[in-house]
Every structure is written in C-alpha cells, then in structure tokens.
Amino acid sequence: MTKSSDKSLKTPQLLALVLCRVLIGWHFLYEGFIKVLNPEWSAKIFLLDSQGPFKSWFLWMANNEGVLQTVDFLNQWGLVLIGASLILGLFSRVATLAGALVLALFYLSHPPLIGVEYMLPSEGSYLIVNKNLIEMSFLIVLALIPTSQYIGLDRLIFRSRRK
Amino acid sequence: MEEKNKKVELKTSAMKMDRRDVLKSLATVPIIGAFGYGMYKKNKYYETLNSKLLEELDFDIKEQAGLNVPTDKKIRIGVVGCGGRSTYLMRSLGFANPDYIDNQIERAKTDKGWQERLENFIDQDDMGVEITAICDVFDIHAEDAIKAGQNIYRQGSKGKMGKAPKRYRTYQELVRADDVDAIIIGTPDHHHSPIAIEAAKRGKHVYCEKPLSWTVDETYQVRQAVVDSGIVFQLGHQNRQTDSYHVAKSIIEKGALGKISLIETCTNRNTPNGAWVYPIHPKANPNNIDWKQFIGPAPWHDFNLERFFRWRCWWDYSTGLSGDLFTHEYDAMNQILDLGIPSSAMASGGVYFFKDGRTVPDVLNMAFEFADRDLSLLYTATLASQYERPRLIMGHDATMKVSNTLEIVADADSTKYSDKIKSGLIDPGKPIFTYVPGKNKVDAVTTATEKYFAGRGLLYTHRNGKQVDTAHLHLREWLDCVRLDNGTQPSCDIHQGFEEAMTAHMGTVSFKEGRRAYWDSEKEKIV
Numbered sequence: 001m002t003k004s005s006d007k008s009l010k011t012p013q014l015l016a017l018v019l020c021r022v023l024i025g026w027h028f029l030y031e032g033f034i035k036v037l038n039p040e041w042s043a044k045i046f047l048l049d050s051q052g053p054f055k056s057w058f059l060w061m062a063n064n065e066g067v068l069q070t071v072d073f074l075n076q077w078g079l080v081l082i083g084a085s086l087i088l089g090l091f092s093r094v095a096t097l098a099g100a101l102v103l104a105l106f107y108l109s110h111p112p113l114i115g116v117e118y119m120l121p122s123e124g125s126y127l128i129v130n131k132n133l134i135e136m137s138f139l140i141v142l143a144l145i146p147t148s149q150y151i152g153l154d155r156l157i158f159r160s161r162r163k
Numbered sequence: 164m165e166e167k168n169k170k171v172e173l174k175t176s177a178m179k180m181d182r183r184d185v186l187k188s189l190a191t192v193p194i195i196g197a198f199g200y201g202m203y204k205k206n207k208y209y210e211t212l213n214s215k216l217l218e219e220l221d222f223d224i225k226e227q228a229g230l231n232v233p234t235d236k237k238i239r240i241g242v243v244g245c246g247g248r249s250t251y252l253m254r255s256l257g258f259a260n261p262d263y264i265d266n267q268i269e270r271a272k273t274d275k276g277w278q279e280r281l282e283n284f285i286d287q288d289d290m291g292v293e294i295t296a297i298c299d300v301f302d303i304h305a306e307d308a309i310k311a312g313q314n315i316y317r318q319g320s321k322g323k324m325g326k327a328p329k330r331y332r333t334y335q336e337l338v339r340a341d342d343v344d345a346i347i348i349g350t351p352d353h354h355h356s357p358i359a360i361e362a363a364k365r366g367k368h369v370y371c372e373k374p375l376s377w378t379v380d381e382t383y384q385v386r387q388a389v390v391d392s393g394i395v396f397q398l399g400h401q402n403r404q405t406d407s408y409h410v411a412k413s414i415i416e417k418g419a420l421g422k423i424s425l426i427e428t429c430t431n432r433n434t435p436n437g438a439w440v441y442p443i444h445p446k447a448n449p450n451n452i453d454w455k456q457f458i459g460p461a462p463w464h465d466f467n468l469e470r471f472f473r474w475r476c477w478w479d480y481s482t483g484l485s486g487d488l489f490t491h492e493y494d495a496m497n498q499i500l501d502l503g504i505p506s507s508a509m510a511s512g513g514v515y516f517f518k519d520g521r522t523v524p525d526v527l528n529m530a531f532e533f534a535d536r537d538l539s540l541l542y543t544a545t546l547a548s549q550y551e552r553p554r555l556i557m558g559h560d561a562t563m564k565v566s567n568t569l570e571i572v573a574d575a576d577s578t579k580y581s582d583k584i585k586s587g588l589i590d591p592g593k594p595i596f597t598y599v600p601g602k603n604k605v606d607a608v609t610t611a612t613e614k615y616f617a618g619r620g621l622l623y624t625h626r627n628g629k630q631v632d633t634a635h636l637h638l639r640e641w642l643d644c645v646r647l648d649n650g651t652q653p654s655c656d657i658h659q660g661f662e663e664a665m666t667a668h669m670g671t672v673s674f675k676e677g678r679r680a681y682w683d684s685e686k687e688k689i690v
Binding site for chain 1: 190202206
C-alpha cells in the first residue's frame with residue numbers, strides 16, 4: 001500500500017474494514033458450526049415460516065426433499081467456509097459475495113414487513129431493515145474494498161500473481 | 164524513466180516475501196484459534212450442564228415400540244356406525260372413499276401440504292384387514308362406507324375397486340355374520356355398550372369409540388361381557404399412542420416432579436362444529452334414516468334431523484362434555500399416573516352460550532379427588548372460548564406441561580432441586596427439561612429456537628416429514644393383539660375403559676343431581 005496514493009486506504013481505514021471482515025467471519029463461522037454440530041438441524045422449519053413476496057419459492061425448497069438436503073448442506077458448510085474465509089482473508093472476494101447472497105436469501109425469506117409475523121419472534125425491533133440486511137450491505141462494502149490482499153492470506157496469492 | 168524505475172521497484176518488492184508480508188498475511192490466523200477455543204468452551208459448558216441436569220433428573224426414556232405382529236393373516240372387519248368418526252377410522256385402516264381421494268388429488272395439485280397428506284395416506288402401512296360388513300341407519304352414510312370399504316387400492320373414483328362389503332340393516336345381524344372377525348363401533352354414545360356386549364357374546368373382537376358406556380349400569384354389563392368372552396377389546400382413546408405420554412410416565416415414576424397434589428386439564432373450543440352443531444345432510448329424510456333403530460335404548464322422540472346429526476347435544480344419546488371430551492383428559496392422566504377411579508366428584512356448569520335447545524352443558528367444571536393419592540384433578544371446559552390453557556401436572560418439586568411435547572419447570576421452593584437452584588445450575592424460571600417426539604435424545608438444555616418450535620408441536624410434524632396418525636397406531640395395537648391370540652390385551656382395555664366411563668359418569672351424576680358423587684370402591688358403586 002502506497003501511503004500517499006489517493007486510491008489507497010489509510011491504515012486506520014484498512015484496520016477498521018479488516019475488523020468488520022473478521023467479526024462478520026466469526027458470526028458466519030459460528031452459525032455454520034452450530035448447525036454442523038447439531039445432527040438434527042434442518043432449514044426446513046425456518047423455510048416453512050417464510051413470508052413476503054418469495055414465500056412460495058422458499059416453501060417449495062422446504063417441501064422438496066432433494067432441494068432441502070442441498071439447502072441444509074450449503075447452510076452448514078457454506079456458512080463455515082464463508083466464515084473461515086473472511087477471518088483468514090483467503091479468497092475473500094468470493095466469500096464476501098457468497099455471504100451477501102446468503103444473507104439476501106435469509107432476508108427475503110423473512111423480510112420484516114409491516115403486518116408480517118413470524119413463528120419465532122426476532123430478538124430486536126425492525127421495520128424493513130434488519131440485521132441481515134445490514135450485515136449484507138457490509139459484505140458488499142468489503143467486496144468492493146478488498147482488504148485481504150493487504151491483511152490476510154490473499155496477500156500471498158496477490159503477491160505471487162504479480163511475479 | 165522514473166516511472167520505469169518505480170515499476171521495477173514494485174516488481175522486486177513483490178517477488179520478495181519479506182517478514183512484513185508474512186505477518187500481514189497471517190495476522191488473522193490466531194483468530195481462528197480463539198474461535199475454536201471459544202467454541203470448545205461453549206460446547207463443553209452446555210454438555211456439562213446437560214449431563215448434570217440429566218443426572219439429577221435420572222430417568223430413562225421408554226418410547227413406544229409397538230407389537231408389530233406380521234399382518235399376513237387377514238382380519239375381516241365390520242363397521243357399525245359410519246358417520247364422521249368411523250370414516251376417519253376407516254382411513255386410518257387404509258380405506259378411503261374414492262370421492263375423498265379425488266378431492267385430495269385436486270387439492271394436492273396446488274398445495275404441497277395436501278400432497279404430503281395424500282402421500283402419507285397412500286404409503287400408510289397395510290394393516291392386513293378387509294372390510295366385509297357395514298351397518299348404518301342412514302342409507303347415504305352406509306353407501307359411502309361401502310365405497311370406502313371396497314377401495315382396497317386407495318384410488319380415486321376412476322380407479323380399480325375390490326369387493327364391496329355387505330350392508331346389514333341391524334348390528335345384531337352384522338355381529339352374527341360368519342365373515343366378520345372383529346368390529347369397530349363408531350355410533351352415538353347410547354349404542355356403544357349394547358353393540359359391544361352383543362359382539363362379545365358372538366366372540367367378535369371390538370374396537371369401541373369412547374366413552375365406553377352411556378349409562379352407569381351398562382358399564383358393569385359391558386365389562387362382564389368382554390371379560391367372559393375373552394375377546395380383544397380396545398377403547399378408542401388413540402392418545403394412548405402419544406409418545407410424550409409414555410415419556411411423561413417414566414419421568415414421573417422417577418420422581419422428577421416430587422409429590423403431585425394437583426392436575427389441571429381443560430377443553431377450549433369456540434366454533435359451532437366444536438360445540439357439536441354439525442352440518443345436517445341435505446338429502447337426509449325419514450325415508451333414508453331408520454329412526455326407530457337410531458333411538459334404540461333412548462327415550463322416544465319424533466323424527467328430528469337436528470337430533471340425528473347433532474346427537475351430542477342431548478343427554479338422550481350423549482354423555483356430554485364429560486363423556487366426549489373430559490374422557491380424553493382423564494385417560495391421558497390415568498395412563499401417565501395410574502389414577503384409577505376417583506373417590507369423589509363435584510361438578511357444575513350449564514348451557515351458557517349455545518341456547519339451541521340442547522340439554523348437555525356447554526360449560527362444565529369438575530373437581531375429582533383421589534383420596535388415596537392425596538391429589539385433585541380439575542377439569543374446566545367451555546365450548547365458547549378457545550383461549551388455550553396448558554395441561555399441567557403440579558408437584559412440589561416441579562411442574563410438567565403435557566402435550567405432544569413435554570416441559571418441566573422446577574419449583575423455586577422445591578426441596579429436591581434446592582441445591583441446584585442455589586448453585587445456579589437450575590433456573591426456576593426456565594424449563595429444566597424439554598422433550599420433543601422424534602428426537603432420539605433428551606435434552607435438558609435446548610436452544611431457545613428449538614424450545615419455541617417444540618412448544619408449538621412443530622418439530623414433530625416437520626422433522627420426520629410425516630405426521631404420525633395415532634388412531635392408525637391405536638388400531639394397529641388392537642389388531643396386533645387379535646393376531647397374537649394369546650390373551651394379550653391392548654393398552655386401553657376393558658378395565659381402563661371401565662375406569663374411564665365410571666369417572667365420567669361420576670362427574671355427570673354430580674352435575675345432574677347437584678351434589679357430590681362418591682365412589683364406593685368395595686362395592687364398586689357410585690353413591
């Protein structure tokens with residue numbers, strides 16, 4: 001990183017973004033592992049509780065055994081991989097985009113719209129914007145302002161590619 | 164020139180993997196380590212908590228296994244009374260009216276839930292039975308039952324059908340038929356015992372809908388007839404098959420609740436259908452209903468469609484809330500706690516909402532005392548409010564909420580759990596134990612999400628993908644005993660039925676006579 005360059009991040013900016021990346025990674029990793037460790041976990045109940053404009057699509061996922069198995073697998077190992085990748089800063093660009101996509105799906109299946117209620121009450125109060133949406137937008141920021149090539153294993157790849 | 168130099172410089176620095184590069188590349192790796200450690204600690208914490216609590220609760224789970232006798236030997240069944248309940252029971256046996264299947268297929272086209280239900284029905288275990296005889300006093304119901312009985316391939320109206328069951332005009336003729344091994348009784352209450360007695364005398368096995376009897380006297384007679392004949396008898400309390408009740412029984416036997424002093428049960432409904440105001444068949448008339456036979460042992464009344472279709476509203480044919488709905492609650496508690504017949508009963512209530520000419524109350528409160536057990540059982544019911552109240556077994560050390568799932572909350576002033584409460588291991592404000600059927604392990608500590616869904620009975624249905632029909636299991640248990648043919652009786656046998664009916668009658672006697680009714684256990688009489 002060239003300190004004087006306008007396009008580059010200042011060290012505090014970079015560190016703040018890396019902090020965001022690591023914390024979001026931690027969240028993904030734990031959400032993934034907790035599902036992996038529970039042999040009875042399935043996304044089915046969550047999907048069946050879907051509301052909003054895409055409800056029927058999520059219900060189709062829940063009621064289709066083959067699709068559900070894939071959804072479950074991706075929810076377990078997908079979250080683990082995204083989390084690990086964000087923390088380590090390895091293939092972070094793919095991970096941030098995949099993470100944003102996953103969160104967008106979570107959001108769309110349970111959008112906090114006016115008059116819409118869910119079986120499981122949310123842990124906060126939301127109107128249209130909820131934590132999934134905020135976390136998703138952060139991942140988009142991280143995808144656009146990559147940090148892993150400065151701090152993270154991507155730095156090694158980045159360097160060797162430039163050889 | 165300067166530009167070129169810069170590029171070269173960049174290139175060389177890129178090629179060098181200096182210490183700074185390595186540090187910056189690996190800077191976040193320790194976080195994975197911290198995460199792993201945190202994850203391990205958290206798991207360990209809940210594991211220890213769970214094992215300590217389970218150790219304290221000290222019970223093993225006895226889930227239902229079922230007798231599972233092979234079904235190769237065909238059992239020939241006669242169905243007496245072919246209204247709503249028998250239609251359901253026939254489906255539980257695998258026989259549905261083709262029109263019903265057509266309707267299901269139509270609904271399944273647009274709705275996954277209906278599709279699943281249809282598939283569940285089609286995939287339901289073959290019970291190895293044949294419906295050979297039908298008896299109903301209403302022609303249309305009888306014809307519908309015949310159609311269901313011959314639908315052996317579980318198909319729609321265009322499908323292939325089997326041999327039609329024979330229709331008998333009276334149950335006396337049906338139980339005499341040679342091609343009937345066993346009967347299902349799904350008639351109004353006032354016919355239950357007479358039909359069961361007649362069948363027992365002819366050596367036909369009986370599955371009888373609850374309640375066992377309409378009058379006190381019949382209760383002795385039907386018990387005598389069943390015991391003397393040695394037939395296999397099952398009373399239709401399908402909740403005997405509910406997994407959670409079996410688990411509740413084993414947990415309570417281990418003393419998890421301490422001394423139990425009070426049980427609270429209730430019924431809450433708030434629809435005309437729930438209050439027995441059933442639809443009247445538009446084609447029903449005196450020409451297609453054998454009214455005299457419907458009246459049977461009841462006091463005479465002129466032909467009346469309301470009385471025929473909504474018979475539960477009149478004492479003339481019904482046992483009211485006590486016989487129809489309290490019996491479910493009582494039987495559940497009798498199954499879990501082996502209560503037996505109470506020492507006394509007090510009842511009150513009235514017709515407070517459905518002023519439609521009915522004689523049975525729509526609000527009923529009953530208090531039963533079990534003197535030898537030092538406990539009371541309360542039943543309160545209204546057909547005009549469906550506010551849901553839990554079914555509770557209340558002990559000195561803990562209270563158990565019983566439904567398809569179980570939940571135990573320790574009492575803040577419990578003796579048994581006082582040390583654990585002091586040490587903070589048990590929080591009396593939170594459940595110390597939850598049981599969700601279909602989960603093969605017991606958890607003292609489950610996540611908030613799981614508890615939430617479990618409390619609403621959601622995990623059961625969705626996790627296994629299939630909804631288990633308890634009536635199917637209850638019929639299966641009865642048929643298994645018939646096939647075993649070694650004196651084995653099913654879980655809701657005639658003696659359990661006797662206790663159920665007598666308890667319900669005690670409540671009714673108390674209500675009708677406006678006094679406390681007592682049970683003389685030596686003379687086996689209500690006094």
